[in-house]
Amino acid sequence: GENVEQHPSTLSVQEGDSAVIKCTYSDSASNYFPWYKQELGKRPQLIIDIRSNVGEKKDQRIAVTLNKTAKHFSLHITETQPEDSAVYFCAAYFFTGFQKLVFGTGTRLLVSP
Amino acid sequence: DAGVIQSPRHEVTEMGQEVTLRCKPISGHNSLFWYRQTMMRGLELLIYFNNNVPIDDSGMPEDRFSAKMPNASFSTLKIQPSEPRDSAVYFCASRSPGGPDTEAFFGQGTRLTVV
Numbered sequence: 001g002e003n004v005e006q007h008p009s010t011l012s013v014q015e016g017d018s019a020v021i022k023c024t025y026s027d028s029a030s031n032y033f034p035w036y037k038q039e040l041g042k043r044p045q046l047i048i049d050i051r052s053n054v055g056e057k058k059d060q061r062i063a064v065t066l067n068k069t070a071k072h073f074s075l076h077i078t079e080t081q082p083e084d085s086a087v088y089f090c091a092a093y094f095f096t097g098f099q100k101l102v103f104g105t106g107t108r109l110l111v112s113p
Numbered sequence: 114d115a116g117v118i119q120s121p122r123h124e125v126t127e128m129g130q131e132v133t134l135r136c137k138p139i140s141g142h143n144s145l146f147w148y149r150q151t152m153m154r155g156l157e158l159l160i161y162f163n164n165n166v167p168i169d170d171s172g173m174p175e176d177r178f179s180a181k182m183p184n185a186s187f188s189t190l191k192i193q194p195s196e197p198r199d200s201a202v203y204f205c206a207s208r209s210p211g212g213p214d215t216e217a218f219f220g221q222g223t224r225l226t227v228v
Contacts, residue, residue, distance in 0.1 A: 032214045043219040098163045105155035
C-alpha cells in the first residue's frame with residue numbers, strides 16, 4: 001500500500017548544529033515530495049518541496065535531497081535556531097487515478113539555546 | 114481568501130454522542146482531504162475527495178466514521194457514536210487543480226475530546 005516512513009521520531013540538537021530528517025516511500029511512481037512544519041498548537045504549513053526531476057533543492061538554511069532509485073528523501077536544516085523547534089512531516093503523493101497525499105509520522109525537533 | 118476554515122475549533126462530547134466536524138475549502142480548490150492527528154500515529158489520511166466525489170476512504174477507521182461533500186464549498190466528517198479513542202485533532206486540507214505539485218493548505222483543525 002501507500003506508505004511513507006520517517007525517522008527519527010524525535011531529534012534534539014544544540015543551536016547552530018545541523019539537523020537531518022529522513023523519509024522513505026513505497027511507490028516508485030511518486031514524483032512530488034513536500035515537507036511541512038507544524039508549530040505547537042498550529043496547523044501544518046509547507047516549508048519546502050521537491051519534484052522528481054531534481055535531486056536537491058535549497059532555500060536559505062533548509063535543503064531537501066531526493067534519491068528516486070532508493071526511494072529516499074531527506075530534509076536538512078543548517079545553523080539551527082530555537083524557532084526551528086517544531087514537528088516536521090514529510091509527505092508523498094501517490095497516484096491512484098487521483099493524487100493521494102500521505103504523510104510520514106513526524107519528527108519532533110528540539111533546538112536548545 | 115481566508116484559507117481553509119474548520120469548525121468548531123474545539124469539541125468536547127460524551128461517549129456515544131454524535132459529532133460533526135465541518136470544513137470549508139479554499140474557493141477554487143477541487144481536492145479535499147480529512148486527516149486525524151495523534152501523538153502515536155501522526156497525520157493519518159482518513160478520506161479524500163476530488164470534485165466533491167469521495168475517491169479513497171480506506172483510511173476511515175470503522176463504520177462509525179462517515180464523510181460527505183455535498184458541494185465544492187463544504188464538507189463534513191461525522192462520528193456516530195463517538196468513543197474516547199476518537200479523541201484527536203482532525204484537520205481538513207484542500208488543494209487546487211493543476212499539476213501534481215500544487216500545495217495542500219490546512220485548516221486550523223478541530224480538537225475533539227470524547228469523555
